[in-house]
Amino acid sequence: MNFSLTCLNCSQKIDIDAAASVESLQCPHCHDTIKLRRGRMNIGEKINGRYKSLYKVSDDGFSGYFAALDEKSEKIKLLRVFDKTLTFSLQQPEAFIETAESFSPYGGKCQLPIYETGIDNDFIYQLMPFAKIESLEKLIECGYIWEPIQALDLIYELLLSLDEAYIATKSGHFSLTPRNIFIDDQGRLLYNDFGLAPTSYRINVS
Numbered sequence: 001m002n003f004s005l006t007c008l009n010c011s012q013k014i015d016i017d018a019a020a021s022v023e024s025l026q027c028p029h030c031h032d033t034i035k036l037r038r039g040r041m042n043i044g045e046k047i048n049g050r051y052k053s054l055y056k057v058s059d060d061g062f063s064g065y066f067a068a069l070d071e072k073s074e075k076i077k078l079l080r081v082f083d084k085t086l087t088f089s090l091q092q093p094e095a096f097i098e099t100a101e102s103f104s105p106y107g108g109k110c111q112l113p114i115y116e117t118g119i120d121n122d123f124i125y126q127l128m129p130f131a132k133i134e135s136l137e138k139l140i141e142c143g144y145i146w147e148p149i150q151a152l153d154l155i156y157e158l159l160l161s162l163d164e165a166y167i168a169t170k171s172g173h174f175s176l177t178p179r180n181i182f183i184d185d186q187g188r189l190l191y192n193d194f195g196l197a198p199t200s201y202r203i204n205v206s
């Protein structure tokens with residue numbers, strides 16, 4: 001998934017790959033340091049006046065996943081909050097949310113189910129049923145290695161789910177990385193972001 005940023009120092013446009021896990025980058029034109037993760041959601045903050053983040057479950061470099069208390073239903077939910085960098089890099093955040101929402105029911109059986117997508121205080125967020133998840137990136141970073149047969153099983157599950165999503169949407173995922181593929185505490189494979197890549201593509205070309 002690619003985003004365009006405008007350097008605040010020299011006003012030049014820079015294209016960045018959101019899959020690159022960096023906190024800041026140097027402007028190729030004026031060499032100013034641009035902080036990419038300004039506007040990050042913190043623990044204890046509230047979204048939409050009701051979803052209070054309790055602790056961080058995972059972080060993919062441009063969004064954080066939190067265990068959050070829904071103060072209305074008094075249930076724990078999984079809340080994903082994108083850094084404000086995403087909101088400010090989009091020309092039409094509302095159109096992005098609308099398209100992402102229309103894709104979310106058809107992302108295949110392994111996609112984390114999304115109850116709600118929205119924007120509050122410039123934070124784009126997604127609300128999901130609570131799950132303890134860890135990204136493949138984090139697991140590999142911590143030294144976990146899958147047996148070949150186990151890895152093939154996971155890939156097979158992933159492909160079945162993506163095929164299901166392709167049949168329903170005639171669209172692909174386009175941005176699968178070890179950072180948006182997760183294993184939950186039952187050992188199940190899950191992914192996120194189906195629809196986000198085609199969404200940002202459609203908004204950029206329209």
Ligand SMILES: [Zn+2]
Binds near residue numbers: 012027028029030031
């Ligand atoms: Zn610059």
